[in-house]
Structure formats: structure tokens, C-alpha cells
Amino acid sequence: xxxxxxxxxxxxxxxxxxxxxxxxxxxxxxxxxxxxxxxxxxxxxxxxxxxxxxxxxxxxxxxxxxxxxxxxxxxxxxxxxxxxxxxxxxxxxxxxxxxxxxxxxxxxxxxxxxxxxxxxxxxxxxxxxxxxxxxxxxxxxxxxxxxxxxxxxxxxxxxxxxxxxxxxxxxxxxxxxxxxxxxxxxxxxxxxxxxxxxxxxxxxxxxxxxxxxxxxxxxxxxx
Numbered sequence: 001x002x003x004x005x006x007x008x009x010x011x012x013x014x015x016x017x018x019x020x021x022x023x024x025x026x027x028x029x030x031x032x033x034x035x036x037x038x039x040x041x042x043x044x045x046x047x048x049x050x051x052x053x054x055x056x057x058x059x060x061x062x063x064x065x066x067x068x069x070x071x072x073x074x075x076x077x078x079x080x081x082x083x084x085x086x087x088x089x090x091x092x093x094x095x096x097x098x099x100x101x102x103x104x105x106x107x108x109x110x111x112x113x114x115x116x117x118x119x120x121x122x123x124x125x126x127x128x129x130x131x132x133x134x135x136x137x138x139x140x141x142x143x144x145x146x147x148x149x150x151x152x153x154x155x156x157x158x159x160x161x162x163x164x165x166x167x168x169x170x171x172x173x174x175x176x177x178x179x180x181x182x183x184x185x186x187x188x189x190x191x192x193x194x195x196x197x198x199x200x201x202x203x204x205x206x207x208x209x210x211x212x213x214x215x216x217x218x219x220x221x222x223x
Contacts, residue, residue, distance in 0.1 A: 003204075004183060005220045007104055008163040011153070011177075014110040014117050016169035016194065017187055017210060019089060019124060028084040033062055036080050041070060061111050061143040063136070074141050082116040091125035098214035103221060105131045109153055109166070111143045112136060132157050144168075147176035154180065167210065171198035178202035185213065 016022045030052070038048035055065025066072035099106060106129060108117050114135040121127035134156065139149030154161060161181035168174050170193060174184040185205045186198055198206070207213040 001205075001216055001220060004165060004217050005223075006163065007165050007183065007217065009105045009107065009157075009159050009165075010102065011107045011109050011159075011164060011166040011182075013168045013170070013173070014108050014112060014120055016189065016191070017167055018095070018108070018120060018126070019092070021089070022169075022189075022191070024088060025084065025086065025120070029081050032081040032083065036077060037062075037066065040072065059143070060145065061136070064141065064143055067141060075137070078113040078136070079115070082113055082119070084119075086119055086123045089120070089123035091123070092211075093125070094211045095124065095214075096126050096129070098211050098218060099126055099129045101218045102214060104217075105157075107132045107134065107153070107157055107159075109134045109144070109150075110136065114138075144170070144173040145176055147179065150176050150180065167207075167213075169194050170196075171200070171203060172196055175200070175202045178204070 012018060015025060033052050034045055034048045037043070037051055038045050041048065052062045055062045059065040059068065063072070063074055063077055066077065067074055108130055110117055112135060114133050114137065117133050117135065118127060121130070134153040136143060138156070139152060142149050153159070165183040165185055166174060166177040167185045167187060169187045169189050171186045174186060178184045183204050184202060185207055186203045187210060188206050188208050189195060
């Protein structure tokens, strides 16, 4: 852990990192994706879900595949699929305390929309604690793990990769960060897509709990 003592910036993925109940959130998002595809392409829900899965696995986001093959309006898609109910998400006072104690700048990097991040962080009670959000629109709709949007994030927020840690629940999304010189942290999970490539050497550290990890960094920095 001592290599994290001098970290000055932390990049967080949103879904599956800032909160753990991915099924309850993405179950809703996934359902709305299927509905959107079904209506937009005039196919039944079964075919829509098959397209959704196929495009996700081939292009890293379903949206990317829909844009390539069907010229879908990405802003319309994002607005529709992220129109979900998050009232079940409770404020995370433990996470808030550790984020407050960090003397590092904090950013969120997501394949989703800025509005979705704002919605999530507001329900968690941490929406005032980040120095910037970089969403799929900022990345010109090129999703993680492509390296170009990450380079654009670095440029936009004037980030020095060697002083930065990137935390993800999807292991393969960490590869470009490692190539650019960042420290990489995988939040352990049993999701098939999340743990794929989690045995690769581009992951510096594996953690079970975000708040506990941030607490360790705070203790290191205070020593």
C-alpha cells in the first residue's frame, strides 16, 4: 500500500464502485435498454435483448453497437435508459467521511451519462465531493477500455498519471490506465464481465471495500 501514499488524484468508476448494489440499478437500466431497442428498431423484446447483449460484448457498450449499426441518437438513448428510480439507494455516510478526508482531487469516469452520475451520487449523499465528471459524451461516445477517452480525461483535468489511481469494478477497463502510468485498483466482484482479465498484471491492487481502501490511503497520508 505504501506506493499509494503520494497519490494526488483518484479516478472512480461510478456503477459498481461508488455503490455495490449493481443489480438493483442496472437491472432497471438493462430493462429500459431492451425497451428502447425494441421500440426503436421495431423488433420484439427477445430480439432486442439479444442485440443488447451482442453489442455490449462486441463493442463494450450496447450504445456503441447501436450507433455503429443503426445510427441511434446517443443522447436520446442515454436519457431514456437512465430514467430510473434510485430511491432505494441510501446515503453512504462512511464513504462520505473517507472522501472528505482525502486530500487528493477526485473524479468520476463513466461509460454512462453525467446525469446518471449526478443521480447516483446525490442519492449516496456525495454529489458535492468530486472535482469533475468525465462521461461517455465527453469521450465522444468511445467507451472504456479504449485509450483515447482516457487520454482526453487526462488532458481535460490536467492529470499526471504517475500521481493518479484509477478504481474500477470491470478489470479490463484498467489496462489503458496502467499503460499510461496510473496505479490501478480492481474492486473485487463475481460478475462475469467484471472479473474477466482480473488475473492480468495491469492490476496493481485488488480490494473488497472502497471505503476501507480510502481509509487506508488517508492513514498512509497522515503518517
